[in-house]
Amino acid sequence: MWKVSPTRLEDMCTAIMRAAGAPGSDARLVADHLVDNDIIGHHSHGVIRLWDYVEWAHHGDLIPGARPRIFSETRTTARIDGNWNFGQVVATFATGLAIEKARAAGISVVTIRRVKHIGRLGRYAEQVAAEGLVSMLFTNGGGHGINQAPFRGTERKLCSNPLAMSVPSSLAGPFLLDMATSVAAEGKVRVYRARGAPTPAGWILDSDGNPSTDPEDFAEGGALLPVGGSEGHKGYALAFMVELLAGxxxxxxxxxxxGRSFSNDSMVIVIDPELFVPMAELRERSLTLTEHLKDTRLADESQPVLYPGEKEAEARLANRERDIELPDPVRQQLLAMLQRFSLPEAELVSSG
Ligand SMILES: NC(=O)c1ccc[n+]([C@@H]2O[C@H](COP(=O)([O-])OP(=O)(O)OC[C@H]3O[C@@H](n4cnc5c(N)ncnc54)[C@H](O)[C@@H]3O)[C@@H](O)[C@H]2O)c1
Known part of the structure; x- marks a missing residue:
């Protein structure tokens, strides 16, 4: 494993994306998203993704610097064309617009299409919660990134179609559900592969449709299973609905x-909760709920009951100042990208 400070890692990623053609502020925003995901332990959506982004930009699939365009809107809705820019740039813009509209009208629905990978949906749900608003997000792969089998199927047919929901809280972080509709995000299988470790049982099938724990089997054409194990119809049904709402x-x-290429087509819904309940009551009652659930006999004393989003919020607080540990293949990728663009940090990574 390679240890690197979050600041240095973010600077390196920013430099790589600038060299790949992104304006400085876009490069910094995407780097901040990726490094934050590593900080909170979602390595599947951390800097491991940068390689794909640079390759997409190189092949013209991702257009650094292209501005998202609102191609139709009403007081409560907007349809956004991402013009194939970085998903993080487009989704941050779309979420900001949805927040603005919900502040003015109480509710908003914004859709996005022609947009590259938006990363961790929770980041946009957090953006909404920070404004005291409620969010729901749905995202597909634009008909690409096919990696999930439908319930009762044995082959890849769908993307891992994530969804997220957030409600503001007075705790360390918002109440936040942020999940793939497959049993785990595809990137988590990539992380196991990069570490040379087996995936947990029940995550993947091999290309013949047999259960497997070897991430190489997934890489060679296997499939992720829908969330829910033997009750996988629920994960699959959610994934289906996400195709409709987001796609x-x-x-x-x-x-x-x-569509033309992988696109995290999305729907963002923002609601002003104060049209339904005063903020003080929302905070107080959600705290009552949380305390009620945490006050229980535990199956394992070392594993407390958490509220959704607690893991990420606590990890961010605990890890913000700590070095990030990344598997060697990720360091090698960073090194290759720094060398490709003749960036000076290459020396640091090669000796790291
Ligand atoms: N952009 C894309 O195309 C894409 C596709 C798939 C997934 N993703 C992202 O991948 C990330 C990982 O997805 P995942 O499904 O593997 O997430 P996960 O299984 O790690 O977490 C899912 C949710 O469960 C909550 N949680 C975890 N442990 C908990 C506990 N003990 N008690 C209560 N709640 C708990 C988390 O806070 C989170 O909201 C997400 O951020 C998702 O947005 C993105």
């Missing part, structure tokens, strides 16, 4: 009718 409703691609 069909945005005018983007869907499984079976893909």
């Amino acid at each position: 069909v409703m945005s005018g983007g691609g869907i499984s079976g009718d893909p």
Whole structure:
């Protein structure tokens, strides 16, 4: 494993994206997203993703610097064309617009299409919660990134179609559900592969449809299973609904009718909770709920009951100042990208 400070890692990623053509503020924003994901332990959406982004930019699939365009809007809705820029840039813009509209009108629905990987959905749900608003997000792969089997199927047919929801809280972080509809995000299998470790049982099938724990089997054409184990119809049904809300409703691609290339087509819904309940009551009652659930006999004394989002909020507080540990293949990728653009930090990474 390679240890690196968050600041140095963010500077390196920013430099790489600038060299790949991104304006400085976009490069910094994407780097901040990736490094924050590593800080909170979501390495599947950390700097491990940068390689793909640089390759996409190189092949013209991602257009650094392209500005998102609102191609139609009402007081409560907007349809955004991401113009194939970095997903983090487009989704941050779309979420900001949804926040603005919900502040003015109480609720908003914004769709996004033609946008590259938006990363961890929780980041946008956190952006909304920080404004005292409630969010729901749905994202597909635009008919690409096919890696999940439908319930009762044995082959890849869908993307891991994530969804997120947030409610503001007075705790360390917002109440935040942020999940793939497959049993785990595809990037988590990548992380196991990079570490040379087996995946937990029940995550993947090999390309013949047999259960497997070897991440190489997934890489060679296997499939992720829908969330829910033997009750996988629920994860699959959620993934199906995400295709409709994020793909069909945005005018983007869907499984079976893909767009030009991988696109995290999305729907962002923002609600002003104070139209329904005063903020003080929302905070107080959600705290009562949390305390009620935590006050229980535990299956394992070392594993307390958590509220959704607690793990990420606590990890951010605990790890912010600590070095990040990354597997060697990720260091090698960073080194290759720094060398490709003749960036001076290459020496540091090669000796790291
Ligand atoms: N952009 C994309 O195309 C894409 C695709 C798939 C997934 N993703 C992202 O991948 C990330 C990981 O997804 P995942 O499904 O593997 O997430 P996960 O299984 O790590 O977490 C899912 C949710 O469960 C909550 N949680 C975890 N432990 C808990 C506990 N003990 N008690 C209560 N709640 C708990 C977490 O706070 C989180 O909200 C997400 O951020 C998701 O947005 C992105």
